Amino acid sequence: MADVGRQASVSITTVSLVLSGQHSRISEATKARVLKAVEDLNYRPNKAAQGLRLGQTRTIGFVTDEILTQPFSGNIAAGLSAVAWEQQSLLLTVNATMNTGRLRAAVEDLIDRQVEALVFAAMGSREVDFPETPPNLPVLLINAYDRRGRIPSIMPNEEEGGRSAIEHALDLGHERFVFLAGRENAWATKMRVRGYRDGLEIGGLRPVDNPIFYGDYRIGSGYDLAVRAMQRRPRPTTLLCGNDQMAIGAYIALARMGVRIPEQVSIVGYDDEPIAADLSPSLTTVRIPFYEMGRVAATHALAGTVSEIGQMLMSCPIVPRASTNRPLGQ
Amino acid sequence: MADVGRQASVSITTVSLVLSGQHSRISEATKARVLKAVEDLNYRPNKAAQGLRLGQTRTIGFVTDEILTQPFSGNIAAGLSAVAWEQQSLLLTVNATMNTGRLRAAVEDLIDRQVEALVFAAMGSREVDFPETPPNLPVLLINAYDRRGRIPSIMPNEEEGGRSAIEHALDLGHERFVFLAGRENAWATKMRVRGYRDGLEIGGLRPVDNPIFYGDYRIGSGYDLAVRAMQRRPRPTTLLCGNDQMAIGAYIALARMGVRIPEQVSIVGYDDEPIAADLSPSLTTVRIPFYEMGRVAATHALAGTVSEIGQMLMSCPIVPRASTNRPLGQ
DNA sequence: GGGCCCAGGTAAATCGTCTTACCCAGGGCG
DNA sequence: CGCCCTGGGTAAGACGATTTACCTGGGCCC
Numbered sequence: 001m002a003d004v005g006r007q008a009s010v011s012i013t014t015v016s017l018v019l020s021g022q023h024s025r026i027s028e029a030t031k032a033r034v035l036k037a038v039e040d041l042n043y044r045p046n047k048a049a050q051g052l053r054l055g056q057t058r059t060i061g062f063v064t065d066e067i068l069t070q071p072f073s074g075n076i077a078a079g080l081s082a083v084a085w086e087q088q089s090l091l092l093t094v095n096a097t098m099n100t101g102r103l104r105a106a107v108e109d110l111i112d113r114q115v116e117a118l119v120f121a122a123m124g125s126r127e128v129d130f131p132e133t134p135p136n137l138p139v140l141l142i143n144a145y146d147r148r149g150r151i152p153s154i155m156p157n158e159e160e161g162g163r164s165a166i167e168h169a170l171d172l173g174h175e176r177f178v179f180l181a182g183r184e185n186a187w188a189t190k191m192r193v194r195g196y197r198d199g200l201e202i203g204g205l206r207p208v209d210n211p212i213f214y215g216d217y218r219i220g221s222g223y224d225l226a227v228r229a230m231q232r233r234p235r236p237t238t239l240l241c242g243n244d245q246m247a248i249g250a251y252i253a254l255a256r257m258g259v260r261i262p263e264q265v266s267i268v269g270y271d272d273e274p275i276a277a278d279l280s281p282s283l284t285t286v287r288i289p290f291y292e293m294g295r296v297a298a299t300h301a302l303a304g305t306v307s308e309i310g311q312m313l314m315s316c317p318i319v320p321r322a323s324t325n326r327p328l329g330q
Numbered sequence: 331m332a333d334v335g336r337q338a339s340v341s342i343t344t345v346s347l348v349l350s351g352q353h354s355r356i357s358e359a360t361k362a363r364v365l366k367a368v369e370d371l372n373y374r375p376n377k378a379a380q381g382l383r384l385g386q387t388r389t390i391g392f393v394t395d396e397i398l399t400q401p402f403s404g405n406i407a408a409g410l411s412a413v414a415w416e417q418q419s420l421l422l423t424v425n426a427t428m429n430t431g432r433l434r435a436a437v438e439d440l441i442d443r444q445v446e447a448l449v450f451a452a453m454g455s456r457e458v459d460f461p462e463t464p465p466n467l468p469v470l471l472i473n474a475y476d477r478r479g480r481i482p483s484i485m486p487n488e489e490e491g492g493r494s495a496i497e498h499a500l501d502l503g504h505e506r507f508v509f510l511a512g513r514e515n516a517w518a519t520k521m522r523v524r525g526y527r528d529g530l531e532i533g534g535l536r537p538v539d540n541p542i543f544y545g546d547y548r549i550g551s552g553y554d555l556a557v558r559a560m561q562r563r564p565r566p567t568t569l570l571c572g573n574d575q576m577a578i579g580a581y582i583a584l585a586r587m588g589v590r591i592p593e594q595v596s597i598v599g600y601d602d603e604p605i606a607a608d609l610s611p612s613l614t615t616v617r618i619p620f621y622e623m624g625r626v627a628a629t630h631a632l633a634g635t636v637s638e639i640g641q642m643l644m645s646c647p648i649v650p651r652a653s654t655n656r657p658l659g660q
Numbered sequence: 661g662g663g664c665c666c667a668g669g670t671a672a673a674t675c676g677t678c679t680t681a682c683c684c685a686g687g688g689c690g
Numbered sequence: 691c692g693c694c695c696t697g698g699g700t701a702a703g704a705c706g707a708t709t710t711a712c713c714t715g716g717g718c719c720c
Binding site for chain 2: 113
Binding site: 340341342343344347355356357360379381382383384385 | 667668669670671672674675676677
């Protein structure tokens with residue numbers, strides 16, 4: 001900046017005034033000289049120094065729980081990043097393992113770097129023991145909830161998702177279901193199961209005729225449970241899967257058994273991974289709005305309105321595709 | 331810091347000396363007083379100010395090309411992040427679209443924020459027109475190469491990957507292949523095809539008996555091409571797939587045709603997505619070492635040795651699993 | 661006792677920017 | 691002619707650290 005001033009024969013103050021758009025008091029001629037010097041010297045302001053002076057870094061700390069290595073949920077990062085960019089902010093990212101010590105260290109480092117907000121995202125919805133933070137720093141959890149319940153969080157509405165999955169099938173006229181659920185003790189599973197039960201009730205169906213089989217969210221268990229489900233008599237007409245991976249397992253099992261989708265059985269997934277649209281037939285599934293969750297998080301974090309969030313549940317809509325259709329004989 | 335000094339009845343200088351470990355000249359008693367004051371006031375140094383003074387931000391700029399939203403390749407970010415963390419550095423992340431203007435803006439913003447290195451990662455290996463950067467700033471491309479060839483880059487050795495896929499099958503005794511390749515004009519496809527041809531030659535096989543079918547890297551084309559491949563007589567004993575997604579398509583097609591893997595036909599994928607290990611049977615595939623690529627990139631970027639990299643090719647090893655076996659009758 | 665050294669600390673400059681308070685020369689006005 | 695205002699700029703603090711150069715008092719040695 002001093003160089004620019006020298007080149008344009010003005011003071012540093014003048015250069016700053018011109019550059020910061022406060023040229024109310026600077027003559028056009030001087031302004032032009034300064035801008036020319038800036039151009040000639042290829043000067044660019046040092047944002048670290050600006051930040052120090054202004055007391056703002058335009059930076060959001062983003063701590064993840066190995067999330068980025070997980071398929072599809074990098075969308076949270078994308079959503080955060082998009083909003084941040086719109087507001088001249090950037091994401092300072094740390095990939096912290098489950099390890100609480102590392103989480104604490106990461107959070108402290110980010111605080112020391114004067115981030116203006118802190119967002120934590122977990123892979124599977126889970127409880128987390130979040131470290132202490134300064135009272136004036138906006139903190140937000142995505143896909144996780146604080147052990148002590150003091151921190152605002154954004155979670156997918158898994159219960160509603162489970163319910164819309166089954167309601168979609170009910171609307172098509174289905175009456176016999178099996179729910180191929182994921183790990184029994186996972187929070188997401190419990191919620192999805194709850195939605196499933198709600199859905200059955202809405203349809204006036206008995207739980208005993210529409211059982212829940214538990215697996216582990218992986219392809220293999222989708223395969224195994226699908227085989228088991230199709231052995232029931234009368235056969236189910238719709239398999240609701242705990243996630244898209246299990247739906248893939250079901251696809252393979254059904255292909256091998258010669259059962260056609262959706263003519264003989266409809267399949268509904270959960271997650272709307274990119275792969276869902278590419279399967280053949282394309283997979284009807286429930287979308288978890290990760291990208292939007294990231295956007296909402298960043299918006300509130302930067303606006304300093306995280307306290308308005310409370311325990312926000314994001315709606316998980318059904319995405320109808322080719323794997324569901326009216327049951328035969330309707 | 332001034333507060334701490336006051337509390338401990340010493341100067342700011344002394345506090346700084348104690349905290350930075352330069353206590354060579356500070357008495358134990360004073361040191362203890364200072365540390366106590368630090369504790370009492372819960373003082374933490376401002377890294378923005380430190381950075382300004384020291385002229386170092388301990389920050390790597392990481393620009394992605396929508397990569398994070400792509401399954402499995404978030405591993406690049408994880409690798410970068412891991413090394414950065416080991417060296418007290420953090421990642422400043424921007425998700426920039428293909429759009430060159432946005433890329434330029436992102437790079438300039440990162441430069442203004444005084445990042446100590448710049449890493450760009452692309453989704454599919456591709457050419458990129460990277461903006462001008464200051465000469466002393468380490469810049470590195472992952473999974474991309476600079477249009478003008480001036481920027482060091484780290485790419486997977488796709489050719490070797492293709493070759494090891496077929497060599498693996500040759501070792502098992504296979505002699506009739508079909509390569510279900512991806513998009514014909516993609517760089518990665520061309521390289522993998524080259525490796526495939528090398529492999530055929532090594533095995534003494536004729537290209538005319540072992541054709542290449544081109545698809546689009548999606549499940550649907552894997553399905554279609556697998557059907558087409560199995561219509562050949564004599565039947566191929568191994569299908570090499572352009573990526574794991576196409577292999578999934580092949581799995582479904584073969585299941586529907588009643589062809590068993592690996593008894594009747596072996597399948598080899600490419601990418602080693604998480605899904606590969608979960609398929610049933612688990613999928614033999616070629617691993618792209620994204621995590622390691624991230625690690626190498628961060629290591630050289632932080633050490634300032636990017637120029638040693640040149641055009642580095644990372645080895646892509648075969649990961650043998652259950653989808654490949656000796657052909658029948660051997 | 662004087663000179664020197666050393667341990668233990670501190671004052672002040674610096675990093676690059678913003679911002680408040682001030683300065684100065686003209687011009688209008690009474 | 692003196693006063694005040696105003697347009698156009700500048701000097702001089704911050705912001706929160708680090709680091710160099712200096713200061714001071716006491717002990718040691720001759």
